[in-house]
Amino acid sequence: MEELKTQNAEVQYIELEKMTINSCKECYICQDTAGVYGCVQKDDMTEIAEKILWADAIILATPIFAWYCTSKMKAVLDRHYGFNKYYGSAGGCLWEGKKVGIIATHGYEGDYATEPFEVGVKRLCTHSNLKYVGMYSVQDNDNLASFQTSEAVEGAKAFARKVIREVM
Numbered sequence: 659m660e661e662l663k664t665q666n667a668e669v670q671y672i673e674l675e676k677m678t679i680n681s682c683k684e685c686y687i688c689q690d691t692a693g694v695y696g697c698v699q700k701d702d703m704t705e706i707a708e709k710i711l712w713a714d715a716i717i718l719a720t721p722i723f724a725w726y727c728t729s730k731m732k733a734v735l736d737r738h739y740g741f742n743k744y745y746g747s748a749g750g751c752l753w754e755g756k757k758v759g760i761i762a763t764h765g766y767e768g769d770y771a772t773e774p775f776e777v778g779v780k781r782l783c784t785h786s787n788l789k790y791v792g793m794y795s796v797q798d799n800d801n802l803a804s805f806q807t808s809e810a811v812e813g814a815k816a817f818a819r820k821v822i823r824e825v826m
């Protein structure tokens with residue numbers, strides 16, 4: 659985030675853990691609601707959807723839990739239906755062309771830990787006409803602050819610059 663701000667990007671940080679994000683109820687009402695996100699559930703996803711629609715790039719920052727993201731982030735990803743009006747009368751894709759990246763920590767090594775989540779996000783991007791810009795991840799070796807080594811901080815900053823280049 660510091661590097662993004664240094665590069666003059668406007669950044670909004672959403673701390674999902676503190677928010678109420680219900681699961682998708684499969685009502686499909688959003689599919690008949692044109693031009694707006696259109697979910698009937700009035701929880702914190704309303705604010706998250708507004709911020710997603712505002713952003714040029716969305717960075718999914720998560721520890722890997724059970725080969726995927728946290729449950730709160732999974733609920734947000736499930737609730738993407740309101741952006742993709744593929745299954746009803748509304749039509750269109752509200753978040754088309756936005757860039758999506760991943761920042762992750764994980765206990766297991768490299769690809770073994772991150773591949774399932776990365777594949778899922780890539781497929782969601784293809785399905786939604788989003789541009790996947792890549793992942794920066796660090797293995798949490800010792801339960802200390804693995805993401806705060808100078809190597810990890812520099813890696814995260816380089817990733818931030820890559821995101822900026824993709825958006826420009």
Ligand SMILES: Cc1cc2nc3c(=O)[nH]c(=O)nc-3n(C[C@H](O)[C@H](O)[C@H](O)COP(=O)(O)O)c2cc1C
Pocket residue numbers: 720721722723724725726762763764765766767771798
């Ligand atoms: C409930 C739970 C599930 C986890 N599942 C995985 C997993 O599937 N793969 C993995 O590599 N690490 C897994 N881990 C380890 C976490 O990814 C690791 O502790 C975390 O990235 C540390 O980063 P943090 O301190 O930023 O949360 C899991 C940890 C917890 C608590």
